[in-house]
């Protein structure tokens with residue numbers, strides 16, 4: 149039995165006349181790794197700032213650990229938010245950050261932080277403003293991991309981190325999560341890289357939730373059917389189509405939903421090729437722009 153650690157109902161955030169988060173409902177369960185995904189400007193950072201009490205909602209209900217997060221110190225001390233471009237006091241070095249961290253995070257593991265510093269080859273005694281972009285991201289990633297906060301938010305945490313460092317992050321996150329389960333919310337555009345890490349996916353588009361589903365269910369929940377156009381069209385005619393491409397007499401159509409054995413046999417008989425759709429491909433299909441039309445908000449503006 150899992151417990152709900154955050155819940156939003158009709159949660160809305162406006163910036164002037166622009167609605168960045170539009171009456172969303174969702175819950176976060178204890179000890180799960182969530183992917184908060186979506187295109188630029190979708191509203192991911194805004195949702196994380198609402199959850200961590202940095203912003204007040206304009207409407208709706210929001211509870212984190214049973215209370216409105218803003219101004220409740222007992223909630224805020226259980227949260228860790230790692231922003232894309234974290235700011236630190238002038239003249240701070242990484243060593244200062246890690247020394248101060250236990251004042252904010254009661255579960256802080258100094259030995260784990262030390263190991264991560266070695267993994268990321270982070271210079272401890274260099275001014276933070278002199279660090280490279282990737283080294284600056286490493287400081288945030290280390291704080292996020294070693295804080296072991298019951299609810300940890302990583303908002304695009306790895307700007308500038310090289311591929312090796314990103315994989316160290318994923319590996320350490322999974323290892324440590326296995327030993328110290330907690331709720332983790334990760335926002336990223338590198339969906340393929342984190343696809344296997346995520347347990348649950350929340351997909352945001354223009355301030356609304358497009359998908360809120362167990363990652364296992366999402367994986368393999370869509371299929372691309374490719375082959376001769378007439379056969380593809382016949383096979384996909386009665387199904388929910390989420391993407392379509394074609395060239396000459398060939399077509400490739402992505403459909404939502406799983407295919408059963410009989411359908412797979414029928415596809416084979418029609419000479420069609422079936423391929424599972426990756427999480428990234430699915431998200432591209434679901435959030436791809438309708439090039440023919442503008443968005444509702446743009447029309448209204």
Ligand SMILES: Nc1ncnc2c1ncn2[C@@H]1O[C@H](COP(=O)(O)OP(=O)(O)OP(=O)(O)O)[C@@H](O)[C@H]1O
Pocket residue numbers: 163166168186187188189190191192193194195
């Ligand atoms: N302080 C603000 N004033 C006005 N508009 C804002 C403000 N902060 C964010 N927005 C707008 O709200 C929308 C959501 O922004 P948000 O930062 O939450 O998106 P995001 O999904 O995190 O995007 P990205 O992936 O690019 O980081 C965007 O259109 C953004 O321009």
